[in-house]
Amino acid sequence: MDQDLVRDISSLDLTERVTINQPADLQSCVNLKKTTAARICVGKAGTRLKTETYLRFRADHAVAMDAVWSEVDEKVVDQLGFLKVQSLCKNKDEYITRPDLGRRFSNETLKLISENCRHDADVQIIAGDGLSSPAITSNLPDIYPMLMDGLKEKGYTTGDPIFVKFARVATMDRISEALHAKITIILIGERPGLATGESLSAYMAYESSTKKPESQRTVVSNIHKNGMPPVEAGAQIISIVDAMMEAKTSGIDLKL
């Protein structure tokens, strides 16, 4: 059946791929290629890219664009038992252009959070779409149960998980001020690069607050299957929780 397929350019392994016509030293090119993920040894058609290089670039950009503009499949967060809320943004376009609105909630939403979620837990987990919905869809089902198990094993109490649509990182400060967890963690989609559209970051803060500077946050980034795998990231997050509980601080004040 696969013989009906035009070659899948997205699955080409580029780590050793050299597409220069008659290089002076092919083996040297292969060796250079192995040292960087940069798109080198691609050759040229006149002054322009070859067709394969051009289409692969466009394919990578297409996936990145789609990651920004798509929405999280709500079934994923429903199945994990997240309470779903939304920032003040009404749609994706407003989310992209108004970071100020993406950091805040309406009073009704804050009331809903306060009335439906556990207060004063040790750790509160939030998930937010941020700039990549696939980051949540592909990583949350792996990282969230692992985090919950790990935290429980260490004897920490955990809050009710919350999913924020059109979320900026600073929504964690508002939720922290409503629920007073000791540590608040938001798992949020990163701005996609060409290498992956599925990268997730975890921002963590001790007594997270709108009154503190951004430097209150400790971050674990590049969480995705070809970066830091979710299981490994989960273990790292839990060890940072331990360190924050011990030091009663986070961000630049926390020496890891």
Added chain:
Amino acid sequence: MKLKTRLFGKTYEFRSVREVLAKANEEKSGDTLAGIAAADAAERIAAKVVLADLSVSDLRNHPVVDYETDEVTRVIQDGVDEEAYKKIKSITLGELREFILASPAAAIEEIRDGLTAEVIAGVTKLMSNLDIIVASKKLIVPATCNTTIGLPGTLASRLQPNHPTDSFEGVMASVFEGISYANGDALIGLNPAIDTVEQTDKILRAFRDFMDKWKIPTQNCVLSHVTTQMEALKKGSPMDLMFQSIAGSQISNTAFGISTALMDEAYELMKEKKSSKGPNFMYFETGQGSELSSEGHHDADQLVMEARCYGFAKRYHPYCVNTVVGFIGPEYLYDGAQVIRAGLEDHFMGKLTGIPMGCDVCYTNHMKASQNDLENLGVLLASAGVNYVMGIPAGDDIMLMYQSSSYHDAAAFRETSGKRPMREFEKRMEELGIMEDGQLTERAGDPSIFTQEVK
């Protein structure tokens, strides 16, 4: 000073020069985010009408940030050539626009040093994209470090061989690839992932060794924070160019960790210890919107704040300045049309300020912009006479996670505009068999040229 007009029966009144400037700006999402943009298209034009009737002296006398509270304002105002200013202080901005479009380069150069950032941004707001290109093309601003950038007929490129972990081998692989496309005549400059003195020194030496071994006439640079570079310089690093990101207000420069006093010190240190010839050895980067993002915009629009960056840069006689136009994101420049406009504006404003201007023609994946927008802006800027653009492996920066012009693009901008690399660099490319008659050869585009024995 009149701040009121009527358009199609409706009266528009503005409270200040700053408000006129903001509302007269072409549409930018950053001005909307700041809450200072025109409410609708008609108000934008009304503001342009009022702006066109203000005099050069009105703009000079009403800087968007007070002289007493802001050192960038002081640098610009104190740097004005009063003789040049006297010649044009009474004309309106509408007249200044026509003067720039109609006059030969020499006449514009006579008054250039009399213009403040507010005047430069103001006249830019009265110009269409093609007006800007026509005017830019006349403004030749060369500068000399080891080699001379910005001469007529040339288009240079900064080779940007970034790597997510600064791997020495990985960085050099991208350098080999770039030089093999005749990129890197402006400079070879790395944005380091790790901002330390050791790393800065190591990469500067690697670039220097490569340039010496292969006799490549260019400049080396590592774009760490200026304080890191100063330490490296004190320890004897070979540094041709010193880099820093700058902004258009004191508050935003503080956010970048710099001040006039610090930059003065850096400049003096560089003058004494640099490894290049000069007299120009500073490199600055800017970009519309950075003042708003660090809450230092003082309710002024992002174009006028950008022009103020150039006024600040001028104090240090830079070898090159570039606007990283599409890096900041869609909350400041929403889409391809806004980025293209901003790129043309910034290049023009820099040249009108009298600084040697390049552009990082680029976009991020959360903007409504594409590869086609990038290429369009590059061709327009080549036509406008931009001094240099970036060169990145196939346009994908794997460290900064954005797309900029590729090695191929820089070559194609030269091809379509009939431009050549800087002369001494092109000569060496010819010796290496990479260029012939101003074109890349068949052999070009092969990094393994530089894994062989030196020719």
